[in-house]
Amino acid sequence: MGVQQKYDLPRLQPGKLIKDATVWTGADYPDDRSWVFALDAEMRGEIDRCMRIAMARGIDPKDITPEDFPLERTAEVLTELYRDVECGPGFAMLSGFPVDGWSEEEITLAYCGLCAHLGRITLQNREGEFILEVTDKGKKYDQQMRGYHSNAHLGYHTDGTNTVTLLCLETAEEGGLSRLVSGPAVYNEILRTRPELIDALHRGFFHHRRNQREPEDPPVTPYRTPVFGFYNGLFHMAYAGPSIFYCEEEGVEITPHEKAALGYLEDVTQRPDLCAAMELRKGDIQFVNNFLILHSRTGYRDSPEHTRKLLRLWLDDENSRRIGPGKMDWYLPEHSRFTRMGGIETLAAAE
Ligand SMILES: [Fe+2]
Numbered sequence: 001m002g003v004q005q006k007y008d009l010p011r012l013q014p015g016k017l018i019k020d021a022t023v024w025t026g027a028d029y030p031d032d033r034s035w036v037f038a039l040d041a042e043m044r045g046e047i048d049r050c051m052r053i054a055m056a057r058g059i060d061p062k063d064i065t066p067e068d069f070p071l072e073r074t075a076e077v078l079t080e081l082y083r084d085v086e087c088g089p090g091f092a093m094l095s096g097f098p099v100d101g102w103s104e105e106e107i108t109l110a111y112c113g114l115c116a117h118l119g120r121i122t123l124q125n126r127e128g129e130f131i132l133e134v135t136d137k138g139k140k141y142d143q144q145m146r147g148y149h150s151n152a153h154l155g156y157h158t159d160g161t162n163t164v165t166l167l168c169l170e171t172a173e174e175g176g177l178s179r180l181v182s183g184p185a186v187y188n189e190i191l192r193t194r195p196e197l198i199d200a201l202h203r204g205f206f207h208h209r210r211n212q213r214e215p216e217d218p219p220v221t222p223y224r225t226p227v228f229g230f231y232n233g234l235f236h237m238a239y240a241g242p243s244i245f246y247c248e249e250e251g252v253e254i255t256p257h258e259k260a261a262l263g264y265l266e267d268v269t270q271r272p273d274l275c276a277a278m279e280l281r282k283g284d285i286q287f288v289n290n291f292l293i294l295h296s297r298t299g300y301r302d303s304p305e306h307t308r309k310l311l312r313l314w315l316d317d318e319n320s321r322r323i324g325p326g327k328m329d330w331y332l333p334e335h336s337r338f339t340r341m342g343g344i345e346t347l348a349a350a351e
Pocket of ligand 1: 157158
């Protein structure tokens with residue numbers, strides 16, 4: 001949506017404390033949901049009309065464009081919300097998405113049509129899914145599997161592309177709380193208290209590609225991805241602890257200094273005062289900037305009446321000034337816009 005043309009971001013330098021709207025703590029996001037954007041009846045009517053027209057035209061949800069889904073009033077809210085995602089705290093929540101009264105096919109098309117205004121819907125895994133159901137399919141979260149089909153607690157990490165978004169269709173009987181931490185707040189805290197560890201996090205780590213590769217491909221990425229990067233003068237974070245440590249089993253050495261840096265990073269992210277914890281209610285859509293925010297999820301328990309179910313999209317925004325390495329480049333490099341633009345080697349050459 002090109003919001004950064006309208007809202008200047010200060011140009012950052014590595015090694016300096018970050019002092020802008022991307023730095024926040026849990027106290028800024030109280031449980032009262034006062035910070036949540038809401039769709040009203042008029043906007044829901046607009047979304048419904050767009051969905052029905054797109055459905056009649058037979059548009060494939062994953063290919064839908066903003067032109068196929070011409071929102072007006074709702075687009076004003078989306079612009080404001082996306083300013084927060086791109087230039088502010090790095091996340092936003094939109095409530096009141098009309099999930100009742102529609103078929104699953106209609107919900108999916110409406111959700112994709114709305115989200116297409118914030119970026120192109122991208123592939124999320126090697127199984128070929130653009131629209132992913134996050135639900136417990138009894139899968140173990142381990143070296144071979146990613147976490148979206150398990151009910152396990154997921155530690156803090158980033159996803160792929162600019163924005164990850166979740167639409168809540170049903171909540172669990174218990175648990176499944178979403179937790180967010182500001183990457184720049186974590187960076188500042190490490191810089192302030194253990195500055196000797198920052199270099200290791202700037203240098204980054206190799207990542208295990210789990211089952212997200214062709215059998216003939218090596219199991220580990222051929223390059224390090226920085227945990228903290230500054231590209232285009234903007235903060236970028238990319239982190240998935242398990243994918244780093246699984247590399248040891250493939251013979252990659254992680255030095256004691258690097259382990260100290262990763263351990264301290266985990267300690268800081270776990271600090272309760274830094275975290276914004278939120279329940280995703282039915283009809284909520286959460287938007288998270290992967291370059292700014294670490295997200296985690298508590299474990300959960302379903303019941304026959306309450307089986308947690310979310311839809312997830314990854315949105316690639318070509319207008320964003322943030323473009324850096326991340327999960328897309330570990331698991332789906334051939335589909336990553338960053339890799340296509342030259343990837344990590346281009347960044348290294350430019351430094
Ligand atoms: Fe995730």
